[in-house]
Amino acid sequence: MSDRPEKINLSDVHSRQVDTDLLNELRDLFVKAEEQKERYDFTWNGKAKAYFEAAAPTTKTLRAQPEESVNFEGSENLFITGDNLEALKLLQESYLGKIDMIYIDPPYNTGKDFVYQDNFKKTKKENDLSEGILDEEGDRLVKNEKSNGRYHSDWLTMIYPRLKLARNLLSDSGIIFVSIDENEIANLELLLTEIFGENNLAGTIVWDKRNPKGDSKGVSMQHEYIVAAAKNINIFSEFKEFKRPKKNAEIILNKSKEIFKKINDKFTLSDANEEYRKWINSKKDLSGGEKAYSKLDEKGNVYREVSMAAPDKPEKRSHRPLTHPLTGKQTSVPAKGWRYIDKTVLLQSFKSTIK
Template sequence: MADSHDNEKLKMHSPDLTQGNIEKIRELFPGCVTEAKDNNGKLRLAVDFDQLRQELSDSVVEGPQERYHLNWPGKREALLAANAPITKTLRPCREKSVNFDTTQNLFIEGDNLEALKLLQETYLGKVKMIYIDPPYNTGRDFIYDDDYKISGSEYLELTGQEDELNKKLVSNTESNGRFHSDWISMMYSRLKVARKLLSDDGAIFISIDDNENHNLRSICDEIFGSENFIATIIWHKMDSPKNSAKYLSEDHDYILLYSKNSEIWRPNLLPRSGKMVDRYQNPDNDPRGPWLLGDLAARNFYSKGIYEITTPSGNVIPGPPAGSYWRVSRDKFDELNNDNRIWWGKDGTNRPGVKKFLSEVRNGVIPQTYWHWKEVGSTRNAKQQLSKLMSAESGDQIFVTPKPVKLISRMIEISTNKDESAIVMDFFAGSGTTAQAVGERNLEDGGDRKWILVQLPERAQEGVSIADICRSRINAFEENLIKGDLELKDSEYLGYRSFFIDSSSFKNVFHSPGSVSQKGLFDALDNINVDRSGEDLLFQVLIDSGVDLALPVRADKVGEYNVFYVDENALVACFDSDISESLIEELAKCQPIRAVFRDLSFSSDSQKINVTQLFKQYSPHTEVKVI
């Protein structure tokens, strides 16, 4: 009969479906599952129905607050901001792009919450890594506006943060009663949407300092789930003490690392340094090659780990050192010794150690949580690199707080593989270090990673925005690469498609009875805003359809008409007026997956019907859409 401790107790009841359902809710809404005591006083997972109700509502929901959770003034509004739809679009800007037709990288200029919302359908679950370096909320940072009824500049002027000449008047100082709350709300809504973009094996790295580290950790626990917290990485960023510090020289920043799913995500091993490899020696000329001596004793209790050992010289070792145990049983020890895997020292008198052969260990080392500036760069290194790249003159202050390329490169190395076409996103792009880090990693290991950067056009200097600086930095980096290797010139991994966030290309044609004038009725005949090009319409269609915005686009003339081909036959579109049936027939014969036309492309309802018939005849599987 087996011992009782070898068997689990039989469950004298059917499965606990409630807890199973809670687990499912937790997968969809980690922040809606909290801890609560059951009737027996034991802690169990429970649904925070007020929070869940808010997730499923388009207006602020009031409710009781007596439970374990994170709360602050403005939390419900932040959740509402994360879930609220927006009527915006991404408009392509060829003049600010590089290799527009071939590149697979995206640069978006505008508010990052709006950008994340516009990208969420297309890139849902497709982003392998996110890195962000948000404002640290030191009292001098810009706090993002989440009121979509007015533009960012209008908001800043109305709230007294800018004057009519767009000069900033105030920052988020401690005199603001919601100093921390405003920052948390800003981060909360953006991280809520960003989580949806991460792939199941994806991860997010967030730079932060002591000022908001505790708050950031709390909101990330709620959004990503505390079980998906991986580590707090300490970046030793200062290569010398800051003697002007009021109290202590703050030599480090933090990088919070969360996975989408900790059961799936695993870090890649880092290559061994030359120093690490040099530690492996072969003093006895073992044919298996260099080895490193490992201690045979360990502190963990092991019932079979206490026995005496006789050395080759005849000395008797009565047992392991006090407070420790041999790592292996006597039988295993004898097996290792017979295989010449035990080292007794050159004269055979030493306490035994175990040989660990370089040829048998894992091909790399596990990443650690302490990153020294000598390995990943310092703040001084970052500024020097950027100044050199941008050919800055003495005294020029291009960017105040850039991050070293090596720092972000290490994150990319840990969390992406060269052969998986990974997407790396940074929606606080700053000076564009992430784009350079992706480019350098691809060059180093032959990878094909792509990047998506988002940056608010906040002014940095007279007539120059941070978005301008970011693009200039990427351009300078890639120009230097091309100088060194002309074959890179047409590479699809260089360059970027530049977009800016604007109002929808479609007019707001929803009016209440009696609110539309006769002129307005005629205007409503065409539902497209007059300042929009065919390419503007094309990319709004791609966004609305969830089509990859990095797919190759070819504009062509078919007779007198302008036609767009996306990834050749993935989608064809023509937005010209009064198109002919011969054009429709020709496009149908291409057998695209999708075909898109404008409502005014057709001269009559009968022609619309003919479109359907022609596609049924030549390409029955094509999805035809009219905007």
């Protein structure tokens, strides 16, 4: 039999073959889609159960343990031991809408620890026994692959009510951080999108563990993540901000404040700048970028001098003479012009004039 496909004369209507069964299946599919108003949806086996689990009231109570506490009467801290789902439900009574930040570190669902069926406390072997995957002697009856669909669904069913209740606890400017790795990062982001809203996702912090597994079949899995979601990103942005001081920043700022406080009739701002410059240049543990902040202004703020000259493309830069805001004299224009285009320089000059 030849490997070459049979030639079909498209001008001959009798030579065209149509799979009527396939056409009928496609027709039925489109009819059903229209009837169901088909749309994008994130769902899994057990989602309804997880939804009702989040809404179900708790039958538990919190019991104080003064004998295991430190300064029980005066402490403002609360440490709860127990099932975290029940604890989240109990906290709704007193802390609804009052928490500014939540951090959780849920199981990563690697498939090697335990699964989350029923009370979410069964070991994998116990769960396999209940489902008939292992017999009483422990002999495996069915190969239990991680990709069989159970792992992700059970994890989602477990984490959904916890995230739902956690959101209820957050204040309008509150935010939650969730640690996770590659096993469930995709599902976690979809779940946070559903619970918090896509516009309220506040970003993902990536942690490079730098210890990739040597037996990886593809790209090494060496990252973990912290996914952030705000109750309301607009309100969060108005009152809060993500801020991490640069390395050695606190040391530099403390020293600058110490020197600036010495200013008096005999110790001028110029003297303070000289002492601060000598100190920062003597610090061998500071980077070149950190040492560049070698100036103090009249308010004691640390700053660095930045050249306003254009580094390249002089034909696109402004060559407009500028008036110095303090001396009132015109400054000389750099050979390649200013760093900015003429429109920007003119606008900034106008703003300086009307201040």
